[in-house]
Amino acid sequence: xxxxxxxxxxxxxxxxxxxxxxxxxxxxxxxxxxxxxxxxxxxxxxxxxxxxxxxxxxxxxxxxxxxxxxxxxxxxxxxxxxxxxxxxxxxxxxxxxxxxxxxxxxxxxxxxxxxxxxxxxxxxxxxxxxxxxxxxxxxxxxxxxxxxxxxxxxxxxxxxxxxxxxxxxxxxxxxxxxxxxxxxxxxxxxxxxxxxxxxxxxxxxxxxxxxxxxxxxxxxxxxxxxxxxxxxxxxxxxxxxxxxxxxxxxxxxxxxxxxxxxxxxxxxxxxxxxxxxxxxxxxxxxxxxxxxxxxxxxxxxxxxxxxxxxxxxxxxxxxxxxxxxxxxxxxxxxxxxxx
Numbered sequence: 292x293x294x295x296x297x298x299x300x301x302x303x304x305x306x307x308x309x310x311x312x313x314x315x316x317x318x319x320x321x322x323x324x325x326x327x328x329x330x331x332x333x334x335x336x337x338x339x340x341x342x343x344x345x346x347x348x349x350x351x352x353x354x355x356x357x358x359x360x361x362x363x364x365x366x367x368x369x370x371x372x373x374x375x376x377x378x379x380x381x382x383x384x385x386x387x388x389x390x391x392x393x394x395x396x397x398x399x400x401x402x403x404x405x406x407x408x409x410x411x412x413x414x415x416x417x418x419x420x421x422x423x424x425x426x427x428x429x430x431x432x433x434x435x436x437x438x439x440x441x442x443x444x445x446x447x448x449x450x451x452x453x454x455x456x457x458x459x460x461x462x463x464x465x466x467x468x469x470x471x472x473x474x475x476x477x478x479x480x481x482x483x484x485x486x487x488x489x490x491x492x493x494x495x496x497x498x499x500x501x502x503x504x505x506x507x508x509x510x511x512x513x514x515x516x517x518x519x520x521x522x523x524x525x526x527x528x529x530x531x532x533x534x535x536x537x538x539x540x541x542x543x544x545x546x547x548x549x550x551x552x553x554x555x556x557x558x559x560x561x562x563x564x565x566x567x568x569x570x571x572x573x574x575x576x577x578x579x580x581x582x583x584x585x586x587x588x589x590x591x592x593x594x595x596x597x598x599x600x601x602x603x604x605x606x607x608x609x610x611x612x613x614x615x616x617x618x619x620x621x622x623x624x625x626x627x628x629x630x
Contacts, residue, residue: 552606
């Protein structure tokens, strides 16, 4: 009798375990299916704050700059070759976005009278992706776009092994390649910019450097040298001055970043004793000094708060839907301020 009861218990436990495994597998398959499913439309409805990701990273001060090293900088593979995290991980690229309309039926305007130059980091370059914000902008608006950016770069000179904003600016002003083999978008587009005729076009230069300077703890300012290239404010001043000299008729715009998902949404104090909002404030300060406009993503309902589901798995880079939305908002900015 005892043996029979013991056998029954074993059978029940085994059955429960098998059922648990089946349910777990079913949930995982369903989750993967939902993740890969292409949306029917893109909604610009106000974020309600109910979709916070599970296990969202919260990076402590002593590892703040390591977070970008893991998620933004190129990594070496087993063969010692430099490898970009987005390009090497197809699951990060998301569904095709070009045939996904906006929920309200929005149609992109014709901006064929504009040439847009994007100086920034991987938010613009996105591993040379054809679905980055600048590339989608060119497709939808018939404008000419030049992605003169480099993944992992900062505005200020530092030791992260990437060319700085001022370095990108110097190369753009001289219309030459950067000398970095992995800087594919810049080296691809600078010969195109040099070849194209811009006389009948409005040249707009968009600068987006902020997130990396915060996470890599770039010195915010140097009171003794306002043009110090190792400081964030100095690098912005120097770069804007060089651009104004090289392209006096161009319009220069600073792009302020959206809310990131790492470092407690940019509120962790870095090694320079600053949070990301301090760098944004400095950006606005420099814009004021030179009479520049800021394209502030956080001023739009869509990007007011952190949006789970619109950034890649690193909680940092925009996915294709976010990039398309950024392109739309940029069009609104152009039509309201630059036409």
